[in-house]
Amino acid sequence: xxxxxxxxxxxxxxxxxxxxxxxxxxxxxxxxxxxxxxxxxxxxxxxxxxxxxxxxxxxxxxxxxxxxxxxxxxxxxxxxxxxxxxxxxxxxxxxxxxxxxxxxxxxxxxxxxxxxxxxxxxxxxxxxxxxxxxxxxxxxxxxxxxxxxxxxxxxxxxxxxxxxxxxxxxxxxxxxxxxxxxxxxxxxxxxxxxxxxxxxxxxxxxxxxxxxxxxxxxxxxxxxxxxxxxxxxxxxxxxxxxxxxxxxxxxxxxxxxxxxxxxxxxxxxxxxxxxxxxxxxxxxxxxxxxxxx
Numbered sequence: 001x002x003x004x005x006x007x008x009x010x011x012x013x014x015x016x017x018x019x020x021x022x023x024x025x026x027x028x029x030x031x032x033x034x035x036x037x038x039x040x041x042x043x044x045x046x047x048x049x050x051x052x053x054x055x056x057x058x059x060x061x062x063x064x065x066x067x068x069x070x071x072x073x074x075x076x077x078x079x080x081x082x083x084x085x086x087x088x089x090x091x092x093x094x095x096x097x098x099x100x101x102x103x104x105x106x107x108x109x110x111x112x113x114x115x116x117x118x119x120x121x122x123x124x125x126x127x128x129x130x131x132x133x134x135x136x137x138x139x140x141x142x143x144x145x146x147x148x149x150x151x152x153x154x155x156x157x158x159x160x161x162x163x164x165x166x167x168x169x170x171x172x173x174x175x176x177x178x179x180x181x182x183x184x185x186x187x188x189x190x191x192x193x194x195x196x197x198x199x200x201x202x203x204x205x206x207x208x209x210x211x212x213x214x215x216x217x218x219x220x221x222x223x224x225x226x227x228x229x230x231x232x233x234x235x236x237x238x239x240x241x242x243x244x245x246x247x248x249x250x251x252x253x254x255x256x257x258x259x260x261x262x263x264x265x266x267x268x269x270x271x272x273x274x275x276x277x278x279x280x281x282x283x284x285x286x287x288x289x290x291x292x293x
Contacts, residue, residue, distance in 0.1 A: 001071055002098060002130065002158060002181050003199040004036030005217040007206040008044035010248055011058055012261035018054055020061055022261040026207075027065035029260070033210035036200065036217065038062060039100055041075035043137065044204050044248045049266040056090050063095045073130055073202075077102035081117050085124045098128040100160060100202070105138035111146045122153045129155055134162035134185060144168065148175025160185045160202045161193070169196040187213075187239045191228045194220035204247055205239050208254045212290060237286055241279040250276050257284060258293075 007030055012022035030038060040062040041047045041055050050058065059074045066072050074096040076087035081104075088099050103109075104117055122129055131150065135141035141163070150156045158181025161168055166189070169182055183200045184193035190201035199221065206213035216231035242250045249265055253272040256263035257280065263271055272280065284293060 002037060002073065002128070002183065003217075004221060005034075005206050005210070005214040006037035006039055006071075006073065006183065006200055006202045007035050007210060007213075008039045008042045008202050008204050009062065010207055010251060010255055010261070011041070011045040011050065012255075013264040013266065014262050016264075018057060019261060020057075023058065023061050024065040026255075026260055027062055030206075030210050031066065031069050034214040035070065035206055035210045036214060037071040037073060038066060039073045039075060039202055042100060042132075042202070043075075043102075044207070044251065045075060046248060046266055046269070047075050047077075049269075052086075055087065056094070059091055059094050059096060068095075071097040073098040073100050075100050075102075077104075077132060079104035079107050081120050084117070084121055088121055088125045088127065088129075092125050092127050096127065098130055098157075099125070100130045100132050102132040102134060103138045103140050103142055105140075108140055111143060114140065114142055114146055115149055118150050118156065119153060122150075122155050126155065128157040130158045130160055130181070130183065131156065132160040132162070132185070134160075136162065144171040144175045147172055151176035151180050157181055158183060161198075162186055164189055166192055166196050169193060169198055173197055187242070188232075188236060191216065191220055191225065191232050194228075195225060204242055204251050205235060207251050208242070208258065208284075209235060209238060209287065209291060212287075234287065234290065238280075238283040241276070241283040244279050245272060245276045250280055253277055254280050254284065257281070258291075 012019035074091035078084040162185030219228035
């Protein structure tokens with residue numbers, strides 16, 4: 001159920017508020033372009049700067065617009081376990097299909113603390129839980145051994161792995177079992193991640209090029225890595241441009257260029273710099289035919 005190209009959705013703003021119409025329009029476009037799932041209110045969705053009410057509203061709007069056509073994996077992570085449980089229970093009530101939970105950031109829990117945090121969340125919901133390991137942002141790194149312990153809990157079903165360490169795929173398969181869902185959190189290495197045993201990606205690039213990202217992921221799932229590699233080669237300039245500055249500033253600019261929403265972003269993030277805009281413009285020009293620009 002959770003595989004292929006799963007878009008880490010941006011959150012559109014207008015005049016400081018959620019742009020609800022633009023958000024639901026994005027969901028419709030993404031599904032029409034063939035993505036395999038959607039993740040609202042992750043880092044790409046600027047969850048750190050959303051109020052709790054806004055966070056929950058985004059989940060409600062995305063679930064409503066998707067209408068069960070693709071799985072919705074709602075971002076629900078927090079470095080406070082009680083808050084993570086509250087977001088999870090809201091997502092469950094809203095009709096999300098799963099939740100994505102980042103390793104607690106800033107307070108640097110031990111491996112035993114990570115286990116206790118995710119165990120408590122799992123006990124508070126019937127939803128499937130996807131762990132999110134991104135030591136570059138959260139500082140803590142969940143070891144394959146800790147993940148293996150968590151995988152024994154029935155509703156902890158997979159991981160979004162943003163370590164960019166291809167060895168982790170085999171290590172986590174060994175500790176968690178072959179059925180544990182491994183999704184890449186890195187666009188540029190997602191094909192190699194699937195080649196190593198992964199089954200998909202939670203993708204920033206899919207905001208901008210959903211059909212191409214979906215086709216690339218489907219090719220990997222079909223075992224057609226020649227096609228996947230060819231699509232990756234075309235997408236790499238865009239992927240590089242989208243991460244030339246801290247995400248989601250570049251992807252917000254790219255989506256504005258496509259006419260999908262305003263570029264507006266919340267402090268402490270700033271709009272993409274001139275350098276980033278030039279790189280994104282060049283990448284979009286190079287894909288103009290494929291993207292129908």
